[in-house]
Amino acid sequence: MNALLTETQLEEFRTRAAEMPHPRELVIDLLRAIQNNCGWVPDEGVELAGEILGLSPVQVEEVATFYDKIFRQPVGRRVIHVCDSICCWSRGGEQVYGYLQEKLGIVPGGTTADGIFTLLPTCCLGACGEAPAMMIGLTTYGDLTKERINEILAQERQAALSPLPRGEG
Amino acid sequence: MTDTPQVLFKNRRPGETAFLAEYQRSGGYEGLRKAVKMTPAEVRETVKESGLRGRGGAGFPTGLKWTFFPADQLGEKYLVCNGDEMEPGTYKDRELLLADPHQLIEGMLVAAYALQTPVAYVFIRYAYERCAQNLERAIAEARQAGFLGRDILGSGFACEIFVHRSAGRYICGEETALLNALEGLRANPRSKPPFPAVRGLFGKPTTVNNVETLANVQHIIAHGADWFRGLARTESGAGTKLYGLSGHLNQTPCLEAPIGITLRELIQEHGGGVWQGRKMKACLPGGASTPFMTAGQLDVPMDFDTIEKAGSRFGTGGVTVFDETTCMVEATLNLNNFFARESCGWCTPCRDGLPFVSWLLRQIETGKATMDDLQTLRDQLRNITGTSFCALAQGAVGPIESLLRLFGDEVEDHIKRGRCPLKS
Ligand SMILES: Cc1cc2nc3c(=O)[nH]c(=O)nc-3n(C[C@H](O)[C@H](O)[C@H](O)COP(=O)(O)O)c2cc1C
Ligand code: SF4
Numbered sequence: 402m403n404a405l406l407t408e409t410q411l412e413e414f415r416t417r418a419a420e421m422p423h424p425r426e427l428v429i430d431l432l433r434a435i436q437n438n439c440g441w442v443p444d445e446g447v448e449l450a451g452e453i454l455g456l457s458p459v460q461v462e463e464v465a466t467f468y469d470k471i472f473r474q475p476v477g478r479r480v481i482h483v484c485d486s487i488c489c490w491s492r493g494g495e496q497v498y499g500y501l502q503e504k505l506g507i508v509p510g511g512t513t514a515d516g517i518f519t520l521l522p523t524c525c526l527g528a529c530g531e532a533p534a535m536m537i538g539l540t541t542y543g544d545l546t547k548e549r550i551n552e553i554l555a556q557e558r559q560a561a562l563s564p565l566p567r568g569e570g
Numbered sequence: 571m572t573d574t575p576q577v578l579f580k581n582r583r584p585g586e587t588a589f590l591a592e593y594q595r596s597g598g599y600e601g602l603r604k605a606v607k608m609t610p611a612e613v614r615e616t617v618k619e620s621g622l623r624g625r626g627g628a629g630f631p632t633g634l635k636w637t638f639f640p641a642d643q644l645g646e647k648y649l650v651c652n653g654d655e656m657e658p659g660t661y662k663d664r665e666l667l668l669a670d671p672h673q674l675i676e677g678m679l680v681a682a683y684a685l686q687t688p689v690a691y692v693f694i695r696y697a698y699e700r701c702a703q704n705l706e707r708a709i710a711e712a713r714q715a716g717f718l719g720r721d722i723l724g725s726g727f728a729c730e731i732f733v734h735r736s737a738g739r740y741i742c743g744e745e746t747a748l749l750n751a752l753e754g755l756r757a758n759p760r761s762k763p764p765f766p767a768v769r770g771l772f773g774k775p776t777t778v779n780n781v782e783t784l785a786n787v788q789h790i791i792a793h794g795a796d797w798f799r800g801l802a803r804t805e806s807g808a809g810t811k812l813y814g815l816s817g818h819l820n821q822t823p824c825l826e827a828p829i830g831i832t833l834r835e836l837i838q839e840h841g842g843g844v845w846q847g848r849k850m851k852a853c854l855p856g857g858a859s860t861p862f863m864t865a866g867q868l869d870v871p872m873d874f875d876t877i878e879k880a881g882s883r884f885g886t887g888g889v890t891v892f893d894e895t896t897c898m899v900e901a902t903l904n905l906n907n908f909f910a911r912e913s914c915g916w917c918t919p920c921r922d923g924l925p926f927v928s929w930l931l932r933q934i935e936t937g938k939a940t941m942d943d944l945q946t947l948r949d950q951l952r953n954i955t956g957t958s959f960c961a962l963a964q965g966a967v968g969p970i971e972s973l974l975r976l977f978g979d980e981v982e983d984h985i986k987r988g989r990c991p992l993k994s
Contacts, residue, residue, distance in 0.1 A: 425754035468737035486658035488816035525658035529816035
């Protein structure tokens, strides 16, 4: 597993926390930074965030567990969030979700055997004009068809396997 | 087709973002220049006269909201922009921030001047990373140009704007939950009163406004309250509106049109009509929490009061259309599943009531329900109405109430036939 935070990040967060009147407001930034490095937020990440912000682990935990885009369990290198809200539903969102499950061989909440993709539902992504849509990492993809999904998955798989720093997700 | 004056979308080009140079070419920051030569009270008064109503869903008059704010009181106070935009069918703020982020930054600076808040936050949802980046660039440009930071345009007024990136959950858009989220607390709503204007962010006076609301402010100052009122087609309305079309239409654009345009024009002219040559059955006129309207109501002008008279709510201006093959029970079930999942869990009518409503709707949809279940559904709606801690659960009730009111026969048909009548 990668370091929770790089030396530079650690220093930056500590400095900012010391300067801010309400350091607690950094908690989401911190959790997201840790998640970006590790792929998810392990217990040590919760403890570290608490230590930097002067909070108990449970004060961090109650925030971390509230958000569906903070992962407190290991996930694949790329998390696919499929919109299951009304506009995507009206334009084939269920078929997209079904196709992704079939193509990746996993059920919602599952991770592919090679550890690359985790599949999750999400509420509306604000891509209602391009429904059906999904988000992988922080990129939103709309106007999905089977062909487009195949292309996107191939691209994302390759990017996930490349040694370059990956995007958040 | 768009002979409407484009105020917020004037710099919008497909696939591009307008930054400072382009924004200023079309009169950008003239509103702020003018505002800082007025007194804050004059700016607030102009916004009040303009008739601007909140674009975040509730339609509260912005000028009136600002009169509750202790602008003249010295000390810590905040302006917060609500860019959570997670109500299904709503994507206008995203389109605005993708196209022209300075629209919001200038609007926020004028509002901050009017309210005399030295610190402002933009709360941006997780899925809008590009919007967050656009805003950060716009903030840097505005600082460089002397529009933001210390002594703005030599007025002595100082304002900093911070971008807060969130991590999901619809409830964060409820203004008091949003304040908790910003503070780094679990994002359950707070009780009101005290209202944010009295005790808001970090316990200090705070005004929360929607992205589109704030983006209108500098135009009102630049061109005047009468001009703004004149943009609307209805007598009582004011301004243009960003409408996001979705659902069973040939085209699903987001566009700027006057307040008071009819649903028919939106659907026929801008949406290219219902797809696949079908007829329209219903629509959500303003997002997932607004009661359904039917094909018989197409000539209702899109404004707060007119839509309310027609039994629904103007909401956020996100119009989702359903064609004649749609099962309204199934559509409502999808909507309710959203609210049930996004419930913050704080109060019982919502946390327990909404999943029970979903269960009942699923029983109906799959043909397993009895007439007693339908009565239980009605009872549940009554139990939830007016008892929930915040407006999320109330929003969930909107579509269901309208399902029973407008499509009661279709609901009963499911029960009588023991299956969904719209599926073969
Ligand atoms: C569950 C829930 C979610 C909301 N989400 C948003 C949102 O994403 N954006 C928004 O501007 N207002 C949202 N609102 C309304 C806000 O509470 C608040 O009324 C609004 O931000 C005020 O801004 P306005 O007066 O400029 O519209 C939501 C309300 C509720 C109850
Ligand atoms: S109505 Fe729902 S979202 Fe609002 S406080 Fe109650 S449980 Fe939370």
